Amino acid sequence: MNVKxxxxxxxxxxxxxxxxxxxxxxxxLAGVATERDSQEVRDGVVSFVGLxxxxxxxxxxxxxxxxxxxxxxxxxLTEAPAVNxxxxxxVAEVTNMIVGNVKNDLEPHLGxxxxxxxxVVYGRNFRARNARHSEWVVARFAWGDEILTVKxxxxxxxxxxxxxxxxxxxSFGEPYALDV
Amino acid sequence: xxxxxxxxxxxxxxRKILQRVLRQTGMAIGTIMEAGDGEEALARxxxxxxDLILTxxxxxxxxxxxxxxxxKAAAGWEGIPVVMITTEGGETKVAEAVRLGAxxxxxxxxxxxxxxxxxxxxxxxxxxx
Numbered sequence: 354m355n356v357k358x359x360x361x362x363x364x365x366x367x368x369x370x371x372x373x374x375x376x377x378x379x380x381x382l383a384g385v386a387t388e389r390d391s392q393e394v395r396d397g398v399v400s401f402v403g404l405x406x407x408x409x410x411x412x413x414x415x416x417x418x419x420x421x422x423x424x425x426x427x428x429x430l431t432e433a434p435a436v437n438x439x440x441x442x443x444v445a446e447v448t449n450m451i452v453g454n455v456k457n458d459l460e461p462h463l464g465x466x467x468x469x470x471x472x473v474v475y476g477r478n479f480r481a482r483n484a485r486h487s488e489w490v491v492a493r494f495a496w497g498d499e500i501l502t503v504k505x506x507x508x509x510x511x512x513x514x515x516x517x518x519x520x521x522x523x524s525f526g527e528p529y530a531l532d533v
Numbered sequence: 534x535x536x537x538x539x540x541x542x543x544x545x546x547x548r549k550i551l552q553r554v555l556r557q558t559g560m561a562i563g564t565i566m567e568a569g570d571g572e573e574a575l576a577r578x579x580x581x582x583x584d585l586i587l588t589x590x591x592x593x594x595x596x597x598x599x600x601x602x603x604x605k606a607a608a609g610w611e612g613i614p615v616v617m618i619t620t621e622g623g624e625t626k627v628a629e630a631v632r633l634g635a636x637x638x639x640x641x642x643x644x645x646x647x648x649x650x651x652x653x654x655x656x657x658x659x660x661x662x
Contacts, residue, residue: 374642429549443546450641453620460623468591
């Protein structure tokens with residue numbers, strides 16, 4: 354199994370589990386891709402959680418404002434008519450749980466990883482890019498008519514490759530020897 | 534007799550969910566206090582001793598492991614059971630929490646049954662002392 358397949362499998366399992374347990378909702382995997390940082394501007398809610406260790410990167414969730422409100426309403430059993438602090442906090446926590454569980458699943462293969470506290474952005478006409486590594490494994494999930502995008506960009510940390518950690522190609526498409 | 538609980542998490546969403554879940558369990562729970570980080574939790578404890586602490590690990594200012602260490606080192610608080618509730622599943626964090634004296638560990642995402650299973654015995658013991 355290569356790194357991309359492993360990440361897809363971890364994202365899939367983690368996202369379904371978080372939505373099922375915390376929101377009582379079932380999502381459907383609608384597509385998987387490997388993408389570079391997009392140059393296009395976007396609107397909506399984007400959250401990030403950093404991963405550090407022998408491999409380092411970022412996990413991210415992207416959804417519409419309407420879906421963010423729906424996540425909050427379903428998770429907290431409350432009214433969420435517009436994006437507010439509570440909605441952003443709910444999206445941050447969902448991101449933390451999804452990426453945190455992906456991290457836990459990746460650790461046996463990639464070594465110990467640290468998790469940052471999440472950051473959430475809500476706005477219009479913005480662009481986000483990963484300063485270190487621009488290739489993302491992207492999984493899209495359908496929740497009714499809406500799409501939730503969960504993506505992860507991770508690569509060996511060059512500063513730590515001399516410490517006996519996994520050194521590998523940073524291309525997700527290339528095979529990487531993993532004992533899975 | 535009812536047990537007072539301190540819930541510590543930097544996410545207001547999780548604190549709100551835990552308030553609801555704890556009430557749903559049907560356990561004998563009195564006041565549920567909240568704190569957004571370890572420092573705030575220590576301030577709450579100064580004002581109101583509780584029967585159990587439920588804390589996240591990854592938090593700003595003072596994280597859950599630091600909070601656990603401070604509680605276990607403080608005379609009068611060392612007997613309060615502290616249960617860690619977190620996405621962290623790494624063995625190093627678990628081992629560190631156990632070494633510091635954590636009474637239990639719940640992984641996020643969690644169900645009400647998992648919370649009840651982990652806390653019921655601890656609350657019963659806390660109320661019987």
